[in-house]
Every structure is written in C-alpha cells, then in structure tokens.
Amino acid sequence: MPAIDAPTAASRPTLETAALVVAAGRGSRAGSGDAPKQYRVVGGMPVLRRTLLALSSAPSIDAIQVVIHRDDMPLYEACVAGLSLRCVLHPPVVGGDTRQQSVLAGLRALGKHAPRHVLIHDAARPFVTRAVIEATVEALAAGEAGVIAALPVVDTLKRAQDDGAGDMHISETVDRTPLRAAQTPQGFRFATILDAHERAARDGASELTDDAAVAQWAGETVRFVAGDPANVKITTAEDLMQADRKLTLEDWAAxxxxxxxxxxxxxxxxxxxxxxxxxxxxxxxxxxxxxxxxxxxxxxxxxxxxxxxxxxxxxxxxxxxxxxxxxxxxxxxxxxxxxxxxxxxxxxxxxxxxxxxxxxxxxxxxxxxxxxxxxxxxxxxxxxxxxxxxxxxxxxxxxxxxxxxxxxxxxxxxxxxxxxx
CATH class of the missing domain: 3.30.1330.50 (2-C-methyl-D-erythritol 2,4-cyclodiphosphate synthase)
Incomplete structure (x- = not known):
C-alpha cells in the first residue's frame, strides 16, 4: 500500500473568513434571570444558539470562535449540545473583564488558524441576517480593511444639558444626517484588527467601545454596509420578552x-x-x-x-x-x-x-x-x-x-x- 503524504501548509485549505462571537458578558441590564442573557431562552432556544445558527447559515463563514466567561462553560456546553452547523465551531476560549479583552482573547485563539478575514459579532444579536453577513464579507473581499453594518439614525436627536439643579433641558438639536447606529458584525482583515487590539492593549487604550473604534484608533479607515432594523441587540429584560414574542409569533405563523x-x-x-x-x-x-x-x-x-x-x-x-x-x-x-x-x-x-x-x-x-x-x-x-x-x-x-x-x-x-x- 503506497504511503500517504501528510498535507503540507501549502496544500491545506485556506481559512478565508471566521466569525468571532463575543459571549463573555454578564448582561446585568437583562434582569436577574438564572443565566446571562446570551444563555436565556427566547422562542424555545438560547440566544447564543440562535446566533450561532444565524452565522452558520451564511456560506461565506468557514469557522466560528466563541469567547465565553470563565464561569459559563456548563451553560455553553448545554447551549451547543447537539448543535449541527454548516461550518467549523472551534472550542470556546475564556474572555477577559472587558469586551476589548475578550475580543483580543478570541483573536489570539483564531491566530493559529490564520483566517484572512474576521467578523466580530455580539452573541446577543441573534437576528442577524445572511444578507448583512454577506454584504460585510463582500466589502472585505473587495479590499476594505474594515467594514461595519450600520443604520442611518432616523430619530431627532437632542443634546441635553444639566441646568445645575438636577434637571435636564435641551441645549441643541443635533444634525443626524452624518450619524449612523452601529451594529455587528464588524468585519476586518484579520491581521489588521489583531494588530490594532494588541497595540491598544499595550498602550492602555481600554475605553474603546467597539472594534471599529479600535481600528480607527490604530489609524484604519472603516466603511459602512447597510445594516438591518431586525438585527437588534438584546440588552434588557424587555428586549428578551419582545424577542420571545416575535419568535413565538413567527413560529406559529409558519x-x-x-x-x-x-x-x-x-x-x-x-x-x-x-x-x-x-x-x-x-x-x-x-x-x-x-x-x-x-x-x-x-x-x-x-x-x-x-x-x-x-x-x-x-x-x-x-x-x-x-x-x-x-x-x-x-x-x-x-x-x-x-x-x-x-x-x-x-x-x-x-x-x-x-x-x-x-x-x-x-x-x-x-x-x-x-x-x-x-x-x-x-x-x-x-x-x-x-x-x-x-x-x-x-x-x-x-x-x-x-x-x-x-x-x-x-x-x-x-x-x-x-x-x-
């Protein structure tokens, strides 16, 4: 029987796009449930499980890396038990005390797989659509260093000012024309965003609120693709109830x-x-x-x-x-x-x-x-x-x-x- 050569680095398939799911938060605004919001059940399924299924539905996603809290391994294992995905689901890694630290932990774990692009997504956005995912990936494939899903702000915005007695009044109406409401996924060249997060960690830039802000801090230009109003982030107990109601109605309507x-x-x-x-x-x-x-x-x-x-x-x-x-x-x-x-x-x-x-x-x-x-x-x-x-x-x-x-x-x-x- 002839010998079978082991695959060389050059012969291994290239990991084009990975999704990094940030699921290490405590979700305190979602109320005092028996689990953090990403493990709470909406429409008969944990939020995180729905998020993984949504990401896996996009043909462009080759692998998913989840970042979890150090105390959540039993919850995570129960959440993904029996889960069948189209793409590879890597073993979870433990995140840090902040979102930035958790994302960096996930990026470092993905480093061994060397994806070309990475989409960073909040675990608490289970309604992300295939169209949004594919638009983000296509923009990266076209050469963008960073791209995020976002929506134009449609509400009139007012800047508030304290009158000194504890009451707030309007100081000005803010022009909403250039404003966008950021969503996830936020997509980047993998090497670019890993380097940006590593530099931010070394330099103590720890107050950056999302990955687009980290990329901007590092000098990168981040573009927009159209988000989706349905791609809401579950934050509060009311959000959980609304999500459950929406899914239940859709389920019965089907x-x-x-x-x-x-x-x-x-x-x-x-x-x-x-x-x-x-x-x-x-x-x-x-x-x-x-x-x-x-x-x-x-x-x-x-x-x-x-x-x-x-x-x-x-x-x-x-x-x-x-x-x-x-x-x-x-x-x-x-x-x-x-x-x-x-x-x-x-x-x-x-x-x-x-x-x-x-x-x-x-x-x-x-x-x-x-x-x-x-x-x-x-x-x-x-x-x-x-x-x-x-x-x-x-x-x-x-x-x-x-x-x-x-x-x-x-x-x-x-x-x-x-x-x-």
Missing amino acids: RGDIRTASAYDVHAFEPGDHVMLGGIEIAHGKALKGHSDADVVLHALTDALLATLCDGDIGHHFPPSDPAWHKASSDRFLAFAAERVRARDGAIAHLDTTIVCEEPKIGPHREAMRARIAEICAVPLSRVSVKATTSERLGFTGRGEGIAALASATVRLPFSPDDTA
Whole structure:
C-alpha cells in the first residue's frame, strides 16, 4: 500500500473568513434571570444558539470562535449540545473583564488558524441576517480593511444639558444626517484588527467601545454596509420578552395548516379500588377494565391527536392483542402521539376533553389532570381543558357501568407540498 503524504501548509485549505462571537458578558441590564442573557431562552432556544445558527447559515463563514466567561462553560456546553452547523465551531476560549479583552482573547485563539478575514459579532444579536453577513464579507473581499453594518439614525436627536439643579433641558438639536447606529458584525482583515487590539492593549487604550473604534484608533479607515432594523441587540429584560414574542409569533405563523380532530373512548367498570383518569390515580370502589391501565381520558386524547395527522388510532399503534401493552401506563400512548406531532414540525395548540360519568367526582381532580396532560404533551397548562358532566342517569354511564370521554385536539403544522397534491 503506497504511503500517504501528510498535507503540507501549502496544500491545506485556506481559512478565508471566521466569525468571532463575543459571549463573555454578564448582561446585568437583562434582569436577574438564572443565566446571562446570551444563555436565556427566547422562542424555545438560547440566544447564543440562535446566533450561532444565524452565522452558520451564511456560506461565506468557514469557522466560528466563541469567547465565553470563565464561569459559563456548563451553560455553553448545554447551549451547543447537539448543535449541527454548516461550518467549523472551534472550542470556546475564556474572555477577559472587558469586551476589548475578550475580543483580543478570541483573536489570539483564531491566530493559529490564520483566517484572512474576521467578523466580530455580539452573541446577543441573534437576528442577524445572511444578507448583512454577506454584504460585510463582500466589502472585505473587495479590499476594505474594515467594514461595519450600520443604520442611518432616523430619530431627532437632542443634546441635553444639566441646568445645575438636577434637571435636564435641551441645549441643541443635533444634525443626524452624518450619524449612523452601529451594529455587528464588524468585519476586518484579520491581521489588521489583531494588530490594532494588541497595540491598544499595550498602550492602555481600554475605553474603546467597539472594534471599529479600535481600528480607527490604530489609524484604519472603516466603511459602512447597510445594516438591518431586525438585527437588534438584546440588552434588557424587555428586549428578551419582545424577542420571545416575535419568535413565538413567527413560529406559529409558519405553521398555518391548522387541524382539529375529535375522538371518543369508553371503558367499563370491573372490581378494583381506583381508576386512572387523565394520567392520575383516583381512589374509587371500582376500576376501569382494559388491556392497558384503561385511562379513558388519555386514550381519547391520543386518538384525537393521531387523527389530526391522519395517522391511524391508538389500536393501530398499540394493538390490544400485543402483550407488550398489557397494563401499560397510558401516558406512553399520549406522549407518543404528541411526539408524532413534533416529528412533523407541528405544535399542539389546544387539547380538550369531556369526561362523562356519575362517579367518581371529577371536580376535585380537574386541575391535577390538566397539569398531568400538559406535562405528558409538553405544552403550557393554558392549552389544556378538562371538563366533566353526567348523563342524567341515562345510558350505561348513568347506570354506573363505565366511564366515557370525548376529546378534541387542535394542532398547527407547516404546509407541505404533498398537501396540495
């Protein structure tokens, strides 16, 4: 077998553009959550994870380097667990006490990979678009030493002055024509910005507020590309709430195929000392008869969810002839149906059930059932309804021979080309 030569430096692929994500801040203005803002969840996903996915979506980004706080490694590992990116994600490095120190730590870590260009981006800007990223990269490829995304200032600006008594008044109206609101990414030739940060660190220039300011301090010219109003920085607790609301609305809007289905189930009584209803055990002088635990509520909800997907019924997936399901807990059936919805990138919008029986009394157990159903299906409690009625002593339920349950489920699914065939 012929020998295989190791790749030489000349034969290795060149790292053209790397993204450096600054995620070492404490985010104190974002409120007293259980984690810094870059690890807080918006729209079901940590902010930093969304930022990494957004950067990776741009074909021009070859690698990403994240800078984190020394105390945040467990948070970071949880944030990126199972994350699949199009580009390389380098191991994180620990930042410093200031943003400048953190950026320098990240640049030094990238030095071993020698990228031609670097885009420096705030972890708390998860809505950066591919268009903004590509415009920044294209400007660097055209020969610019530094370029930042920015927006014209549209608000009227007033300069305030203290009147000496602690009150502020307007001293002048500022001309906004030449002003721009800076965003990230801020892109640079890698060697240029690394040298600028190294010099600023040596010379004690530590009050520069962004990387463009560092480059300017070092004598470089920094140009603009068009930013995007959506590319907001999450700073305050209100920003987190607004971001979560925006993503939730977008997520639900993307699932415009709204389906509702209903189902019905019944089980007879047999000797026993409790019934399973809505996933909870209720003491009673009889039990419900069935191959599984005979939870009539969960069975009806399972059938309703499966029906929204046109995916058979509980007997199709869990045949009573199969001994594997003998005395099985019915929460497994409902969890299965909920997972089938999620596997279609769907969301459960509402679950409703009506229990028909004379006994046991459902009222004292209603909220426990709602909570258990919500837990099984991984939906908010506000999306689960449990009701009960009697049949006025009529029929088999009226005679106390068993319990019936009616259920309905509403789900939202993305539109599929197959649905229009």
